[in-house]
Amino acid sequence: MPALFILFKRIYNISMKKFIEGVSKKAGRELLRLFLTKRKYSKKSKHEIVTAADLISEKLILSQIKKKFPGHQILSEEAGMNNIKSDYLWIVDPLDGTTNFSFGNPLFSICIALTYKKKIIAGAVSIPVLKEFYYATKGQGACLNGKKIHVSKTADLKSGFITFCHGSRQQYVKEILKYYRELKLNFFDARQLGSAGIEMAYIAGGRTDVYFAPGTNSWDVAAGVLIVREAGGKVTNFKNQEWQITDKDILATNGVLHNKFYRFIKNA
Structure with a gap:
């Protein structure tokens, strides 16, 4: 019986990966088509914009999920939460890095x-x-294009490659400026890439060492949280507690640097 269960679980995991990858690639092709044409946007708030591409990608992804899993709950950035009650919840950001996309910067993700x-x-x-x-x-475990990946082994915080995001609210912008000054003056490098999904994925792949944000949403980081953890990293909130989908602040690292950077946040 255990062997049969393990086999079933493996088949389920392969099937789920195939579905998510297929949906992601379909949406990606549509975003690429739109990326190469004239890009228009409108402001949602002072620090946040939305484009037709967000809505087109979202419609494509959500229609595929609803077709395959009609009984599942879905939370998406633009559409919000559907009214289905289920133990399963899909969390979707159809275009993470909308500002980058709108200005011709290729660092955007699904x-x-x-x-x-x-x-x-x-x-x-x-x-x-x-x-x-x-x-x-x-x-x-975690993979990039089918190959296993792992977080970096960087152990010296001041040599670490740090990325961050501040979210759309003015209070978070002010908070990040406090950290940014200290980081730029005293650490190797700190920069904003403009896509939380990419910033999380880069930690998992060992390209960067730390990502943090005082204000974010679950659709920005939920996928990346699992990828970082499965690649050997650590993800918490700013209280150094295991990150939950209801948390607004987030700290993701290669694990080795986690407590060191947590102390930096606490004392900044």
Whole structure:
């Protein structure tokens, strides 16, 4: 019986990966087509914009999920939460890095996560321009284009490559400026890439060492949280507690630097 269960679980995981990858690539092709044409946008808030591409990508992804899993709950950045009650919840950002996209910067992504009883069990970050697909299943490790990845081994915080995001609210912008000054004056490098999905994926792949944000949304980071953890990293909130999908602040690292950077946040 256990062997049969393991086989069933493996088949389910492969099927889920195939579905998420297929949906991500379809949306990615549509975003690439729109990226190469004239891009128009409108402001949602002082620090946040939305484009037709967000809505087109979202419609494509959500229609595929609803068709395949009609009984599942869905939370998406533009559409919000549907009114279906389920233990399964899809968390979708159809275009993460809208500002980058709108100004011709290729660092934008598609983020899709699946949770079961509030635990993330699958996550994907797709970067269309770079043709990179990061994926993780809980307990199965993380991959980039099918190859296993692992976080960096950087142990010296002041030599670390740090990225950050501030979210759309003015209070978070002011908070990040406090940290940014200290980081630029005393550390190797700190910069904002403009896509939380990419910033999380880069930690998982060992390209960067720390990502933090005082204000974010679950659709920005849920997929990346699982990918980082499965690649050997650590993700918490600013209280150094395990990150949950209801948390607004987030700290993701290669694990080795986690407590060091947590102390930096606490004392800044």
